[in-house]
Amino acid sequence: MTTSATPPADRAERYARITGTGSALPARRVSNQELAAELAARGLETSDEWIVERTGIRARHFADAQTCTSDLATRAARHALEAAGRRPEDVDLIILATSTPDMVFPSTATIVQHKLGIQGCPAFDVQAVCSGFVYALSVADAMVRAGSARCALVIGAEIFSRILDFNDRTTCVLFGDGAGAVVVEASAEPGILATRLHADGRHREILQVPGTVSGGQVSGVPLLTMDGQAVFKLAVGVLDEVAREVLAAAGRTAADIDWLVPHQANIRIMQGTARKLKLPLERVVVTVHEHGNTSAASIPLALDQAVRAGQVRAGDTVMLEGVGGGFTWGAVLLDF
Template structure:
């Protein structure tokens, strides 16, 4: 029995030039490098320049991914852009990316699931590709979270950064077995009763403003590990694979303590975990593709490797994707 799978052809990333260190933050607010590192593992983050939009970051990441895949932009017929910080209320930032790449066919749209956005976007593109609706997709996570931070709130402003990452997916016929290349399974969840624990206090319909990010950090931490475990166990059950089969675990880069606790609970060896939170901070929907680009670029992730992705974000939303590279 054969099956269409969404195979990763390449990945890429883009980070703004400006680096904001913990030391620089400590000169502006009541915090310290030691305090931030101890609680989060973050040492620095990138901040978009004035006039540098989410679409600009996404276009650069898309070009990087296309080059890595060795394919032309004109072969792309679907763009799914995960972001919580769009250029405009509308149109979708994805169409700005589409236009910036010189693509004038197919479909492009944004998807909003906060930090889980890239996982949700991968699952969405996978369904379109497996159905035969589209052949080749760009899936992008891009954020300028620095634009929605309250820089006087030391509990949140130290956590987030800006950036973008992207992958190129192509529908390919495979055997239908767990040994196939491509996306093997995806599991998505959400529960809106937790909205008040992580949200932005503005929006066009409610306040007619953009608003600022607000978070109850302890509450988020309390729920994170259990929710992450839920969707990863579901991935293992769906495929018959186990933690021992995983070559690389690429989690959402929110907090090193959450990542460490999740890996420990799932019996995933520390040396299999890809960590970039120290360099990037929490870049929301961009964090997983940024981490993927680092691990592919330095040679860790190779063709045939089983790669486990997971994320949790505001909503709450959470999800996992299991891919054979």
């Protein structure tokens, strides 16, 4: 892991660099066979073969009733800080991407801040669904470059199992719970090379949880709904476009990418993206088979798994990209 360097006095030469990664998963691993049995009890037919063929997913993790999103986020953050050789008191910024916060407010980031024993630094949530971590990392990059922070925690954490409709076999088999985190520090050496973010609210209805709280009651439908074919068609196109956009911004080409760490939504989407960039699948980090789609947690969770497995190493050029409800999408190119 590359360590942070002291940035020069001239802020124009300040960069942001990832110096540590971490992740956390709930203890309960739910295989396709186990989930299929639970759905069969509801009168829904599915199978391991059906799920794997369409998604590449073989298992996912579900949190128990006592676990909060902030608990997973805090665990992942501690692992990232340990990897970076930093202590909680070194942190001067916390940005947490989630669509499943502990409560309406305060932000889950402030709850994580308290659980880490930190006081005073800015802490806030970012909500861009599955693109949330890319959005949060882009904000942290800008704040570190501007001199507003020197050591940031950027976290993606979700407990999607609580917003799934287990009477809809097309969606409930896709998602899981988990968290991933990175430490981003000011550095004299380039780390994060370029970021690009986009959104198009015209497509909000193809992936949404169309419910809210009003007058102490749930208004609307508080469960996830998705038009899978529409999401797939849109995702492959915009991910290719934003990948090329961020490469151009950094003055790099697809041939410079050592590792692609995409949002872990569906193996077919990831394969389609790699194909368009002419990247061999061996250079794509894939964890969807074990974790399912963990929304904002999926990219940092996959990145940490790849780092700890010895795949992503210091000096590698890595592209992170995600697409999610909103409709949102974005990419980050970085030298690790």
